[in-house]
Each structure stands twice: as C-alpha cells, then as structure tokens.
Amino acid sequence: MSNIPKIVILGAGYGGILTAQRLQKELNYNEADVTLVNKHDYHYFTTHLHMPAAGTDHMENARVSISKLIDEFKIDFVKATVSQIRTQEKKVLLEDGSALSYDYLVISVGGETETFGIPGMKEYAMSIRSINSVRMIRQHIEYQFASYKQDESRLDRLTFVVGGAGFTGIEFVSELADRMPELCKQYDVDPSLVKIYNVEAAPTALPGFDAELVEYAMNVLQNKGVTFKIGTPIKEATPEGVIVGEGELIKSATVVWAAGIRGNRIVEEAGIETMRGRVKIDDYLRVPGQDNIYVIGDNSLMFNPEGRPYPPTAQIAMQQGVTCANNIVAAIRNQQPVKFVFSNKGTVASLGKGEAIGIVGTKKFKGFTAAQLKKMIDIRYLFIIGGIPLVLKKGKFL
Incomplete structure (x- = not known):
C-alpha cells in the first residue's frame, strides 16, 4: 500500500473540484490515494457571489457541500487551512499542525485581492471573495440604511462606491442598483438620495467586450441610477470614502473593491517563481522544473496565441482541472501528458434582473436573450459538477 502514489x-x-472529480472517474481503486484539502466544507460559485453580496439572492444558493460532489470512498476530504508548502520535502503543512506528504501536488487555492498599493484600500474597502465576505457586505449595506434613519445628515451612508468596472464590479453594481428600491421602501428612504458610483481607472468598462456591448451595458446601468467614472483611478481610500482622479473626494460609508486579483502568497512563500503571485506554468500545467506540481486557476499564468495572459476565469479553471487530472493519471501510468488548450465557450456578463451582454464565437447577445444564456451557462456548470440533482436543487435560483 505504501507504494501507491499520493495526490x-x-x-x-x-479547478480543484473538477480535478478531484476527474481523478475519481479515471483512477481505479488503489491506483492512487487522493486527498482534497479545503478550508471550508463547501464549494462556492464565485461567479454567483455578486448576488448575495447585494442581497438579491440568498448566499445558500451560491454554495454546495463538498461531500455531495465527491465520492468519499475515492477522495479523502480534509477540512483545513494550508499554512505552508514545502516542495523540497514534498509536504504540505496545515494550520492545525498536521502535515500531508505527496507525490503529485495540485495547487488550486484561489487568488487574493490585488489593491495595487492604493493607500487605505485594505483597511477601508470590502471585497467579494468568499461566502463570509459576501455576508459582511450584505449586512453592512443594510446597516447603512438603518443607521441613516438615526442621523439623516449622514448622506454618505446612502452613497456606495464600487471600484472596478470589470466582470465582478459591473455584475455587483447591477445587483446593487436592483436592490436599492427594495431597501428604500423597507427603510422609508427617499430613492433620490441614494448614489451608486462605479469607478474604473482604465479607459473603458468591461474589457474583452466590444464597444457596442459596453455602451449597451453602461446605458442599462445608468438608467438604473449608476454613475460611472471611467478613466478615473481611485487614489486613496479613507474613513470618509475615496479620493479619485485629481483629488475629488466621494464621501461614502461603503466602498467595495472589485478591480484586481493576484495569486495566493502561499505559492510565492513556497519558493516557486511567480509574477504577481501567478506561476508561469508549462503547456502541461506544471511548475517548470517540478513536473510533479501542477498549478491551475487564479494562481496559474498562461498566454493566449496573441501573447496576452488569459484572465483568471472560472471557465479556464474548469478546463485546466480536467486536463490536470488527465495528466496526473498519465504520469502515474507512464503515459504521455497532453498540452492544455483553452476552448473559449463564450463570455456573458450579467446586468441584473433580465439583462446581460454576451459573446459566443462571433455572435453578440444583449438584453433578455443574453440573460437566458447566462442562466444556461450556470445550469451547465451545476450539471457538470453535480448532475441533475444539483440542477434541480439550485437551478431554479439562478
């Protein structure tokens, strides 16, 4: 038994859940010991977090128990937080003091918020990165409305600033705008007093979409009450709000930062060479010079045929997970690995209830059609990881 490789x-x-599921499908019993480590006992849908963060959906709809996704006769699940990776010793240290040895390691720990060194951002802004952070944001927003009723001179409590007009920023600000009428009614607040700002340093919102779709998206959100400040960097976050552009202060009690992600520092601390926390992996998803270590998802850095880095999306992580598992099985069986080739299935951004924009191949979609496409993509993912039972349980909430 001791000669069985440990994964x-x-x-x-x-990425991690798809790797585990593909390994349990491809490996025979006693062909390898597979251990999945995660700090929570649930898997959550990062692409759905903007809804419970704004309060337009319940956070339970954004997660599912890991025990329902894996075969625990084939995969050993360990609920723990990783404290250190020791590549020389082929060991992973956990915060509870225990250690796991490995023959093959898959690093799929997710990224961290990148603040680009903006002063005060870590101290005074919130970010949409986990179920717990989402819970905090939702409760914070509701608290601002309740507090405003105690002191109606504090208009900053009704001013919301979202930094970043990429996917996360736009999708969150869309849900936030949809939530405002309900909150105003619930707390008896004049809707005209509520201000929502979306601030973006880049010259355009939603990079990756063409100008026509970006214009459509911005018009939809402006009609919902969102004020855009595009080409305007946030210079500093303070206890009073944010300083933007040439020194303008937007007074706000709620700043949500959604403008950047970097690799996990635990990878850098392992002595693996990184670029802003991300590992420039080889064509087979491996760390150069360490063929037994695979890096996928937010911590991996791969370039498209045009030489630009792929963005860290769920779609890429899922496809990497499948290829990663196949290549580990190939290594165990002394077979040839396969190169990872990304297949773009399309991109859709939600703009709130009944609205979205999307590109699939050369076709562009907007409005209700794009919103239905987004729903289909989400249901497809539920089916991939949990089959019909998970679709029936979660699909109706999408």
Whole structure:
C-alpha cells in the first residue's frame, strides 16, 4: 500500500473540484490515494457571489457541500487551512499542525485581492471573495440604511462606491442598483438620495467586450441610477470614502473593491517563481522544473496565441482541472501528458434582473436573450459538477 502514489489537491474551487472529480472517474481503486484539502466544507460559485453580496439572492444558493460532489470512498476530504508548502520535502503543512506528504501536488487555492498599493484600500474597502465576505457586505449595506434613519445628515451612508468596472464590479453594481428600491421602501428612504458610483481607472468598462456591448451595458446601468467614472483611478481610500482622479473626494460609508486579483502568497512563500503571485506554468500545467506540481486557476499564468495572459476565469479553471487530472493519471501510468488548450465557450456578463451582454464565437447577445444564456451557462456548470440533482436543487435560483 505504501507504494501507491499520493495526490494532494489544495483548494476546492472550480479547478480543484473538477480535478478531484476527474481523478475519481479515471483512477481505479488503489491506483492512487487522493486527498482534497479545503478550508471550508463547501464549494462556492464565485461567479454567483455578486448576488448575495447585494442581497438579491440568498448566499445558500451560491454554495454546495463538498461531500455531495465527491465520492468519499475515492477522495479523502480534509477540512483545513494550508499554512505552508514545502516542495523540497514534498509536504504540505496545515494550520492545525498536521502535515500531508505527496507525490503529485495540485495547487488550486484561489487568488487574493490585488489593491495595487492604493493607500487605505485594505483597511477601508470590502471585497467579494468568499461566502463570509459576501455576508459582511450584505449586512453592512443594510446597516447603512438603518443607521441613516438615526442621523439623516449622514448622506454618505446612502452613497456606495464600487471600484472596478470589470466582470465582478459591473455584475455587483447591477445587483446593487436592483436592490436599492427594495431597501428604500423597507427603510422609508427617499430613492433620490441614494448614489451608486462605479469607478474604473482604465479607459473603458468591461474589457474583452466590444464597444457596442459596453455602451449597451453602461446605458442599462445608468438608467438604473449608476454613475460611472471611467478613466478615473481611485487614489486613496479613507474613513470618509475615496479620493479619485485629481483629488475629488466621494464621501461614502461603503466602498467595495472589485478591480484586481493576484495569486495566493502561499505559492510565492513556497519558493516557486511567480509574477504577481501567478506561476508561469508549462503547456502541461506544471511548475517548470517540478513536473510533479501542477498549478491551475487564479494562481496559474498562461498566454493566449496573441501573447496576452488569459484572465483568471472560472471557465479556464474548469478546463485546466480536467486536463490536470488527465495528466496526473498519465504520469502515474507512464503515459504521455497532453498540452492544455483553452476552448473559449463564450463570455456573458450579467446586468441584473433580465439583462446581460454576451459573446459566443462571433455572435453578440444583449438584453433578455443574453440573460437566458447566462442562466444556461450556470445550469451547465451545476450539471457538470453535480448532475441533475444539483440542477434541480439550485437551478431554479439562478
């Protein structure tokens, strides 16, 4: 039994869960010991977090128990937080003091918020990164409305600033705008007093979409009450709000930062060479010079045929997970690995209830059609990881 190779997967996000599921499908019993490590006993849908964060959906709809996704006769699940990766010793240390040894390691621990060194951002802004952070944001927003009724001079409590107009920023600000009428009614607040700002340093919102779809998205959100400040960097976050552009202060009690992600520092601390926390992996998803270590998802850095880095999306992480598992099985069986080739299935951004924009191949979609496409993509993912039972349980909430 001691000669059986040990596979350790760190993280049960999109990449990690797909790696585990493909390994349990491809490996025979007693062909390898597979351990999945995650700090929570649930897998959550990162692409759905903007809804419970704004309060337009319940956070339970954004997660599912890991025990329902894996075969625990084939995969050993360990609920723990990783404290250190020791590549020389082929060991992973956990915060409870225990250690796991491995022959093959899959690093899929997810990224961290990147603040680009903006002063005060870590101290005074919130971010949409986990179920717990989402819970905090939702409760914070509701608290601002309740507090405003105690002191109606504090208009900053009704002013909301979202930094970043990429996917996360736009999708969150869309849900936030949809939530406002309900909160105003619930707390007896004049809707005209509520201000929502979306601030973006880049010259355009939603990079990756063409100008026509971006214009459509911005018009939809402006009609919902969102004020855009595009090409305007946030210079500093303070206890009073944010300083933007040439020194303008937007007074706000709620700043949500959604403008950047970097690799996990635990990877850098392992002595693996990184670029802003992300590992420039080889064509087979391996760390250069360490063929037994695979890095997928937010911590991996791969370039498209045009030489630009792929963005850290759920779609890429899922496809990497499948290829990663196949290549580990190939290594165990002394077979040839396969190169990872990304297949773009399309991109859809939600703009709130009944609205979205999307690109699939050369076709562009907007409005209700794009919103239905987004729903289909989400249901497809539920089916991939949990089959019909998970679709029936969660699909109706999408």
